[in-house]
Amino acid sequence: MMQKLNPNSHLTAKERETLSFPAKILLNKNLLVGDVLDFGCGYGSDVKLLKAKEINIEGYDKFHFPDYPSKKFDTIICFYVLNVLMPEEQATVLMELSQLIKPTGKVYIAVRRDLQYEGFRMHKVHQKKTYQCNVILNSKSFFKNENCEIYEYQHYNQLQRTENLNCPFCNPDSGRELIVESATAYAIYDKYPVNDGHALVIPKKHCSDYFDLTFKEQAACMFMLNRVKEIVSKKFNPDGFNIGINIGEKAGQTVNHVHIHLIPRYKGDVEEPRGGVRGVIPNKQKY
Numbered sequence: 001m002m003q004k005l006n007p008n009s010h011l012t013a014k015e016r017e018t019l020s021f022p023a024k025i026l027l028n029k030n031l032l033v034g035d036v037l038d039f040g041c042g043y044g045s046d047v048k049l050l051k052a053k054e055i056n057i058e059g060y061d062k063f064h065f066p067d068y069p070s071k072k073f074d075t076i077i078c079f080y081v082l083n084v085l086m087p088e089e090q091a092t093v094l095m096e097l098s099q100l101i102k103p104t105g106k107v108y109i110a111v112r113r114d115l116q117y118e119g120f121r122m123h124k125v126h127q128k129k130t131y132q133c134n135v136i137l138n139s140k141s142f143f144k145n146e147n148c149e150i151y152e153y154q155h156y157n158q159l160q161r162t163e164n165l166n167c168p169f170c171n172p173d174s175g176r177e178l179i180v181e182s183a184t185a186y187a188i189y190d191k192y193p194v195n196d197g198h199a200l201v202i203p204k205k206h207c208s209d210y211f212d213l214t215f216k217e218q219a220a221c222m223f224m225l226n227r228v229k230e231i232v233s234k235k236f237n238p239d240g241f242n243i244g245i246n247i248g249e250k251a252g253q254t255v256n257h258v259h260i261h262l263i264p265r266y267k268g269d270v271e272e273p274r275g276g277v278r279g280v281i282p283n284k285q286k287y
Contacts, residue, residue, distance in 0.1 A: 034074025040081035238264030
C-alpha cells in the first residue's frame with residue numbers, strides 16, 4: 001500500500017510564549033503525570049514551558065526534534081498533529097502513539113474543530129501548499145468546544161466494555177501485550193503461538209467473516225499487518241512468514257471474530273516447507 005504524504009505539514013508549527021490551550025486544560029486537571037512525551041511538539045514551546053513548571057516532559061517532532069523516543073511514557077500529548085496529516089499518516093501516528101505509551105498510560109490527542117476548509121491550501125507565510133482536515137476519533141471525548149476537541153486514548157485491552165462479553169477479541173485480557181493499535185484495528189501475540197512472534201491483527205468491529213468487513217476496514221488491517229511484520233522482524237528475525245485468515249468452521253475458525261495470523265517461519269521449523277499455506281490440506285501441500 002503506497003503511503004500518501006503531506007511533505008509540508010511541519011510548516012504549520014507555531015512559536016508561542018504561552019502554553020497551548022489543551023496543555024493548560026491538562027495541567028490544571030493534574031493529568032500530566034509521570035514521564036510525559038509531547039509527540040509532534042513543533043518548535044517545542046509547550047515542552048519548554050511545562051519543564052519550567054516541573055513537568056518531566058520531553059518532545060519529539062519529525063522535523064524539529066527528530067531524535068525518536070527510546071522508552072515508553074506514562075502520559076503522551078499530541079496536539080493538532082492529525083489535522084495536518086493525510087489519512088495514512090494519521091494511522092501511522094496513532095500506531096506510533098500506541099507503541100510509545102505504557103500499558104496503563106494515557107494519550108491526550110487534541111484536534112481542531114474550527115476548520116472552515118479541508119484539503120490543500122497555500123500557506124500565507126511560507127507560500128507552499130499545506131494540508132488540513134477534520135478528524136473524528138473513536139476514543140473517549142475528554143473535552144470539546146467550538147475550537148478544539150481533546151480525546152483520551154488508552155490501550156484497547158485496558159477499557160471496560162458491556163457488549164460481546166463472550167468474545168475474547170472484543171474483550172482482550174488486560175495483561176496481554178498489545179503490539180500496536182489504530183482507530184480500526186489492534187494487534188497482539190497469539191496466546192498459543194505456532195512459532196515465536198506469531199501475531200494476530202484484529203479489527204475492532206465484531207464481525208466473524210473477513211469478507212463482511214468494509215474495504216476501509218480490510219485496508220486498515222492490511223496497513224497494520226505491514227507494521228506488525230516490521231515489529232516482529234526486528235524482534236525475532238524470522239526467515240519468512242505465512243499469512244492466514246480462517247473463515248468459517250470448516251476452514252478451522254474457532255473464534256467468531258475476524259483475526260489475521262502473521263506466522264513467522266524459521267529455517268528447519270518443519271522438515272519440508274515447500275507448498276506453505278497449501279498445507280491446510282496436508283496431502284495437497286506437495287506438488
